[in-house]
Structures are given as C-alpha cells and as structure tokens.
Amino acid sequence: MMNGISLALTNPRGGAVLAPPPWVPDPDRYMPAATRTRWPTGATxxxxxxxxxxxxxxxxxxxxxxxxxxxxxxxxxxxFALTEGGNAPQETQSPNADTVIDEAFFVMPNGTEYPILFGGLVPATVTAATGIVYGQVILPVALPAWSIFGVRTVYHGAEGAQRCGSYRIQRHRGEKYWGAADLASVQALAAANGPSTAALDPDSLYNTIGNATNSQIQAYGPALVLAKGWDGRPVPLVVGDSLIERQEIAASADERGNMGMIRRWLDQRDQVWGNTVPLVMGVPGEHNEFELATNAxxxxxxxxxxxxTFNGGKDIWTFCLDQGGRNDNNTTLSLWQSRKFGLDDRIIARYPGAHMVGMTILPTLAGSSDAGRTVAGYSATSALWNPSTGTLASMNASLIASSRFAKTIDIVPAFMSDSDPTKGAAAELTPLGNVIGxxxxxxxxxxxxxxxxxxxTKLGARVMFEYQPGLWTSRTLVDRTDLxxxxxxxxxxxxxxxxVQDNAALLGHAYTAADFVHPALYGVLRFVSRLPQSHKAKFYP
Incomplete structure (x- = not known):
C-alpha cells in the first residue's frame, strides 16, 4: 500500500488525475476507525x-x-433507535427503558482486552430514547493498521424490558452473543468464549431479516468507533439507503465485516487511492426526504x-457522499428531485462549504420469467425505472448537472448488464461450476x-442450480465446512x-429475491469489481 504522503497530484496530458494529492495528517483528530458500525434499529x-x-x-x-x-x-x-421502514431514518423506534452497560472492553487482535471507561467509570446508564454515553480507552500499544479488533459489551435491563439492537452476529468472523440471568453468569460465558447462547442466536433465524419475532436477533453495541491517528485521507459522511449494506445480512460479510455495495467499495485497499472507513449515517429504507428533518x-x-467537545471544532468527516434518493422515487420528476435534493440543501446549510459528492440512482427491475437466471428473461424495465429513457434517466441527469455537487459518480454502468443497459446482471453471468454429486x-x-x-463458492451467497434438466431452483448458503x-x-x-440430479450446473444469483431490488452477494461483488477506484479522486475538493 502506498503511503498517501508520498503521492503527488499528477496531471498528465489530457488532465487526468493519476494519484491523490498528499494527505496532511492530523493525528490528534478523532475520525471513524471501524468498519461495520451500525445505528440501532427496530420497531416499537x-x-x-x-x-x-x-x-x-x-x-x-x-x-x-x-x-x-x-x-x-x-x-x-x-x-435511541431508527426505523428501517417507510419513514426511515426517523429516530422514532426507541425503547421505553434505559439500558445499563455493566462493562465494556476493547479486544486487541491477539485477544488481550482493555477496559472501556465512561468518564473514567463503569457502569454507565444509557437513557432510553435520548441517551448517549461516551466510552474511552487509550491502548498501551498502538492497534496495528488494517487489523481486526473487537468491542465486547456487557449490558442488562429488566426482564421483558425493551432495548436497543444494532448488530446481527457474523458467526464466521468469530462474533458471539451470550445471555444469562445475572452478571456473574454472563461474565463466565464471555470468559469461556464458547458458542453464543442458542436462544439469542438460533440456527433457524440466522442470516434472516424481519422483526424481533421472526428474524436474527440484533445485539447491542457501539454506535460508532472513533480514534486518533488520522493520516489525512478523505473520510466520507455517507447518506444513503439499503444499497450501503442491507442486501447482505450476516453470513456473507467479508473478513473486515463489510457488507453491501458501497461499504465494500470504499474499503477496497487500492494501491493508488487507498481505502477509507466511512461515517455511515443512513440505514436500510432511508429516504432523503426524511433525513436531517423532523425526528431524524x-x-x-x-x-x-x-x-x-472532543475534536477541537473539527468534524469527524471531510466530505459528504450522497448515495440516497432511490426510496424517494416518484413518477413526477420534480417531486423526486425535491425529495432527493432537499437533504443536500439541508446538509449544505448545516455545513457551509461542505464538499458534496453525489452518486447516481440505480433502477429496480420489473420482474423475470426465469427467476433472474438470464438477462433476456427480465421483463422490460418500467417507465419510472428505465435508466436510459425513463424518469430515472431524467433524475440522474439532473443529479449530474446539479450545482449542489462538486463531483458526481455515475454508478449505473457498473451495475447494469453489458448486453442490455436497461437491465441488471443475472445469474448466468456468474457460473460457479457444478454441485458435487x-x-x-x-x-x-x-x-x-x-x-x-x-x-x-462464497459463503452467504444465494445460488441457483439446475436440479432437473431445464428446471432451476435456489438456496442461500449460511454455513460451511471445508473438506x-x-x-x-x-x-x-x-x-x-x-x-437434485447429479452434478447440477451452479450459478451465483445477482439478486436477493424475486423483488429484483437488492443485489445478492455475487451481484454486489460484480458491482464492486466494475466501479473504478479512480472515482475516489472525486473525494478531494
């Protein structure tokens, strides 16, 4: 990895930027320092x-x-907790009871733990709906660059009381979720570092989404992790929707916990442009219309x-990346525009001079005659969502032309199929070999x-296979044992x-389900590989 300090802004013939300008370190400035952080979400x-x-x-x-x-x-x-529903990201789904953090620990890559203290003390009470407590820890030795670290949080409330939930445990990465009737018992479970408590992480609900009654249970944990030591690389404040990460759930996370199109792309350790750990403000279902507005x-x-309070008047980000707007769609272009751009105007008003970078909006497909197996099998894209001739095309054109954005990134070509630019990728584009036996x-x-x-074959993927000649079906892969x-x-x-017939042909699905809204793992990875890292040049003023 090239050190950003050694890179020069190069303008060869034609004016193309080949490398970023030198990074100016500010080691005493807190900046985002952890992939995978999530705000609490739920439903009252x-x-x-x-x-x-x-x-x-x-x-x-x-x-x-x-x-x-x-x-x-x-x-x-x-x-406090956010909704992932129709009014996302309004902060209206908070519990009605406080949560007590009994203790918390920073876990080094070698397993050594250091206590996280709140004003020098533990425990700390997080007040329902409004509370924020700040944990701090100074390590005796530096956490190495590009390493994996942990946060272990012990917390409690009354039996039956409501609580916040943020994280779906990623089992293949060693994450755990324990529960007991008293502090000493849960401390003993954590010390033993055995399997998660089955009732809190049952196999039947692993890698599923829904609500608190029918999906993988969300554990409590930190809302953000910030650290000093920043080397000056750009840090995005990201506003956006489920394309940031929701199309993946838990089992498909990469080794650094990343899921989704935007988080994975930002965290690519490119040899020229580097990676960046984002400050993600959005949640699945987010509407630009509702962000940074009433109840948000x-x-x-x-x-x-x-x-x-902590940063000497310096923001914990350097520019704003707006990926949102898809959930603000409307057949009336002016209404879609006002919903989409209203958030950008509010951000600019709150942070005068902010460097704004926009991303174009991706389409939703209309349907498929073969469950997403072939591009030809997709139905004609609707007039609303056609990225070439529809309302979406006009919306994206106005986004690219908007003076609100200093730069824009057109992500549509990386997402669409090459054979038909009005339709997305299909499973046929990702052959995986054959089922064994x-x-x-x-x-x-x-x-x-x-x-x-x-x-x-990628863990967490949705795959399609020809179970009988000419007949196809699908499965989601949630655990694996290497032979x-x-x-x-x-x-x-x-x-x-x-x-299933012997040695059935195997394909990687591009979409999570028949709604053709959210890309599945292989669709996500295809997108990340096709969106040039050189777009990160636009992160600089």
Missing part, C-alpha cells in the same frame, strides 16, 4: 426485549481498523457534539439442509426435499 410494535433469564447480555463484535495505527479511542453508545436529527446532533437422497420426500459445492479437497459442505437456509 415488535421491539427488541430482554427475555426472562437472559436479561444480562454480552455482545462480542469485530471490526476492521483503518489503514494507519491508532491507540486513543472514543466509542459512543446510544439509547439526533445522530447529527451527536456528531456535531463530538466535533465541539447431489444433496439429499433424491426421493423428493426427505428434506435436506446441506449441499457439497466447490469451495470457491480440504477443493470442495466444502454448505448448510442452506431453505430446508426442502428437492430431488
């Missing part, structure tokens, strides 16, 4: 609660560090308070939950009795 109709006998809980989460050493950390925990300001007040006993009656595949011979056994989420 079906809230996260402390179960009977499991109201003392401990989450052990792992994050990717910046690509520079750090040792002075500021770690806020919050008591607590996060913004918090980051501004950090600026004044066959899963189950081929009687069409007995269910099966494991299939043997080439070990190069050491180029193959692996994968546990699947969908337990059915499908009769």
């Amino acid at each position: 109709a079906t809230p996260w609660t402390f179960p009977a006998g499991l109201n003392y809980q401990c989450s052990k989460l792992f994050f990717g560090a910046p690509d520079y050493p750090t040792n002075d950390f500021l770690i806020p925990f919050v008591g 300001t607590k996060r913004w007040v918090m980051i501004d308070a950090i600026k004044t 066959h899963p189950g006993n081929q009687d069409g009656v007995t269910t099966w939950d494991t299939m043997r595949l080439p070990s190069t 050491g011979d180029g193959t692996a056994n994968y546990r699947v989420a969908e337990v059915l009795a499908t009769n």
